[in-house]
Amino acid sequence: MTVTETVADAEVSASPAVNPRFVRRLMRRPLAVVCLAYLAILVLIAVVAPMLMPHVGTDRAGDLGTALHGPSAAHPLGVDSLGRDVLQRLLVGTRVTLVGVVEAMAVVLALGIPIGLVAGYVGGKIDRAITWLADLVLSLPAIILVIVVLSVFPQSVTAAMVTLGVLAAPGLVRVVRAATLPVREQLYVAAARVSGMSRTYIITRHVLPRVMGPIVVQASLLAAAALLVQTGLAFLSLIAAPPEPSWGGMVADGVGALFQQPWLIWPPGLAIALTVLAFGLLGDAVRDAGTEGWSAKSALPLGDKRRGAPKRASAVVPASTDDSLLSVRDLTVSYATPTGPIRAIDGVTFDIARGETVGVVGESGCGKTTTALAVIALLGGGGRIDSGHVLFDGRDLAALSESELQAVRGSEIGYVSQEPMVALDPAFRIGWQLAEAVRINTGMSRAKAKRRAVELLEQVQLPEPHLVARRYPHELSGGMAQRVVVARALAGEPKLLIADEPTTALDVTIQVEILDLMRTLQRDRGMAIMLVTHDLGVVADMCDRVVVMYAGQVAERAGVKELFGNPHHPYTRALLASNPHNQHSSAVLPTIPGAVPMPGSWPQGCHFQSRCAHATDQCGSGNIPLLQIGALHEARCLYAHQIEGA
Numbered sequence: 001m002t003v004t005e006t007v008a009d010a011e012v013s014a015s016p017a018v019n020p021r022f023v024r025r026l027m028r029r030p031l032a033v034v035c036l037a038y039l040a041i042l043v044l045i046a047v048v049a050p051m052l053m054p055h056v057g058t059d060r061a062g063d064l065g066t067a068l069h070g071p072s073a074a075h076p077l078g079v080d081s082l083g084r085d086v087l088q089r090l091l092v093g094t095r096v097t098l099v100g101v102v103e104a105m106a107v108v109l110a111l112g113i114p115i116g117l118v119a120g121y122v123g124g125k126i127d128r129a130i131t132w133l134a135d136l137v138l139s140l141p142a143i144i145l146v147i148v149v150l151s152v153f154p155q156s157v158t159a160a161m162v163t164l165g166v167l168a169a170p171g172l173v174r175v176v177r178a179a180t181l182p183v184r185e186q187l188y189v190a191a192a193r194v195s196g197m198s199r200t201y202i203i204t205r206h207v208l209p210r211v212m213g214p215i216v217v218q219a220s221l222l223a224a225a226a227l228l229v230q231t232g233l234a235f236l237s238l239i240a241a242p243p244e245p246s247w248g249g250m251v252a253d254g255v256g257a258l259f260q261q262p263w264l265i266w267p268p269g270l271a272i273a274l275t276v277l278a279f280g281l282l283g284d285a286v287r288d289a290g291t292e293g294w295s296a297k298s299a300l301p302l303g304d305k306r307r308g309a310p311k312r313a314s315a316v317v318p319a320s321t322d323d324s325l326l327s328v329r330d331l332t333v334s335y336a337t338p339t340g341p342i343r344a345i346d347g348v349t350f351d352i353a354r355g356e357t358v359g360v361v362g363e364s365g366c367g368k369t370t371t372a373l374a375v376i377a378l379l380g381g382g383g384r385i386d387s388g389h390v391l392f393d394g395r396d397l398a399a400l401s402e403s404e405l406q407a408v409r410g411s412e413i414g415y416v417s418q419e420p421m422v423a424l425d426p427a428f429r430i431g432w433q434l435a436e437a438v439r440i441n442t443g444m445s446r447a448k449a450k451r452r453a454v455e456l457l458e459q460v461q462l463p464e465p466h467l468v469a470r471r472y473p474h475e476l477s478g479g480m481a482q483r484v485v486v487a488r489a490l491a492g493e494p495k496l497l498i499a500d501e502p503t504t505a506l507d508v509t510i511q512v513e514i515l516d517l518m519r520t521l522q523r524d525r526g527m528a529i530m531l532v533t534h535d536l537g538v539v540a541d542m543c544d545r546v547v548v549m550y551a552g553q554v555a556e557r558a559g560v561k562e563l564f565g566n567p568h569h570p571y572t573r574a575l576l577a578s579n580p581h582n583q584h585s586s587a588v589l590p591t592i593p594g595a596v597p598m599p600g601s602w603p604q605g606c607h608f609q610s611r612c613a614h615a616t617d618q619c620g621s622g623n624i625p626l627l628q629i630g631a632l633h634e635a636r637c638l639y640a641h642q643i644e645g646a
C-alpha cells in the first residue's frame, strides 16, 4: 500500500460535527452524561407512555374515593383531585410538553441559524435590514401575540409553539450574527475564498462549526424558555385542554388543591425544574467540549483589510503586454472611513509575465497588501477598486462577478499569506483541508482528492505526509503550516501565486527553506509569482523584476539587477542604503527620516518629497509621472535622469 492510499483510509475527512474526539470529550463530563441520559429517558417516555397507557389521555376522572391521597404503593406519586394516578398522568403528559418544545425549537433553529449566518457573513445592507427586522420582532410582546394566535387556533399546541419559535428566532439571529462577525475575519476564511470556494460552502463548512458553541448555548436557553412558556400556557388551560395530561395542567391542578394536598404540585414542578436544568447544563457541556479542541492560536483576527471588494463596471479595457499573465493598469483603490473614502492605491501599473517572479517592495503602509488583495478582489474593511484594470490571462478581474472570481481564485491564482497558522481552519485535519481545495478546484472525486492531498504534501517536502494529513493545524510548527498553505495554494495548479510576505512569521532558517521551496515549485511548474515583501535580500534572491511602492504609488520599477545596480528614485536608493544585507562595515545603518504619509494625507505632487534630500518646489505641484529610464525601467521622480547609480 502506498503512502497516498494509506491516507485515503485515514480520517482525512473527519468533520467536527461527527468528530469522535468531540464525543469523547463530551462523554468525559459527568454532568453531560447525566443530562443526556435524563433527556433520553424523557424522549423514550414521551414516545412509549401514551402507547402503553392510552386511557390516561381521555380519563376525565378515576376512583373519586381515593382523590387527593398522597403517595402509596398503588399510586407511587399519589392521586389527583379527580382520583387519577399522578405518575401515569406525569408520564403521558411528557409527550405534549416535549412536542411543544421540539416544535418551537425547530422553528427557532430553522430561522435563526441561516439568517444569523447570512447577516454576519454578508454584512452591509443585508445585515442592517436583518438586524432592524430582528429588533422589531424582539420588541413585540411575545406572550400576548401567542394568546392572540390561540384565539384563532384554540388549544393548538403547534400554533402556540410555532408562533413562539418565530418570535424567539431573532434572539438566536443576533447571537449567530455576533459569533459570525469575528469568524468572517479569520484568515482561513479568506484563504477558503482565495481557494475558489463558494459563499454557501464557506458558511456551512468553515463558519458554522465555529459558531456552534454559542448556538448550542442559546438553543438550550431557548428550549428551557419554550418549556416554561408551554407549561405556563397549559397551566392557564390555553393549550392541552383537560382531560389531556400536561405538566403545566398538573401544576394548575396542584395549585387548585394546594391547601388539601400540597404534595400534588411537586411531581410536575420537579419534572419542569429538572428538565429546564438539563437543557441548560447540557448546552454548557456541549459548548465546552466543542471549543476545548480548538487551538487558541486560531483566534487571531484577520484585521479589517481582507474582505470582498465590490464588483465594478467594466470600462474600456487596455490591452496587456504580449507575454503578460497579469497586467495591472492604473489601479486605484480606496477604503471607506467614518470621514469618507480615502485613497490607498493611486494609479498602480505593473506586469507579471508567465513564469516570472516580480517582487513588490516598500515600507509598511505603502499599499503592497492592498494591491495584492485588489488583484484577487479580496479587499476588506470597506476597500473598493475605484478605477483601473486587473487583466489576468485575457480577463479583467476587476469587472468580474463574485461567482466568476470564484472560478479564478484557487484554480488560476493561488494565495499564500504571511500568517500560516491562522490561514488554516483549526477545526479540520490538514488532509481534509487540502482534499477540499483539490476537489473544489479540479472536480476530482473525494477518494482521488485525498490521494492528491498527500501528493501535494510530498511536493512541499513535508516528511511523512500521510501523518501530516492526519494532524490538526495546531499540531504543526510554523514552517510546516506554511508548507501546507503553499501546498493548498498549489491545489488548483495556479498560473500565478501571490505570496504576501510568506516568510515574515517564520524564523530565519525556515524562511530560507520556504523560499527555496517556492523557487523549486516555480521552476518545476512554470508558475508566475507576485512576491510581496519588505526584504530586499529576498527580492535579490528570488525575483526577476521589482516594483517599488511608496504611499500608494509605484515609485520605481525595473529588472532586479538594473534596480539594485542603477536605482533612479531617491526612495529606492534610500531603501537600498538602509538594507542590512548591504552593510559590510560596522557603520551605523542609515535610516530614512520621517514616516510614510497615511492615505488621506498624501502631499500634492511627489508623495516622497518631505523625506527626500533632492526635493525642490517643483516636486510639490501637479502629478509626477513615471519617467522612462530604460527599456523596462521607470521611476516617478522629476530628477530621475539626474540621479544615477547605486
Ligand SMILES: Nc1ncnc2c1ncn2[C@@H]1O[C@H](COP(=O)(O)OP(=O)(O)OP(=O)(O)O)[C@@H](O)[C@H]1O
Binding pocket: 304, 305, 335, 336, 337, 344, 362, 363, 364, 365, 366, 367, 368, 369, 370, 371, 380, 381, 382, 383, 598, 599
Ligand atoms: N480597512 C482599511 N481601512 C482604512 N485604511 C486601510 C485599511 N486597510 C489598509 N489601510 C491603509 O492602507 C494603507 C496601505 O495598507 P497596506 O496594508 O496595503 O500596506 P502594506 O504596504 O502592505 O503594509 P504592510 O507591509 O504593513 O502590510 C495603509 O496606510 C493602511 O493603514
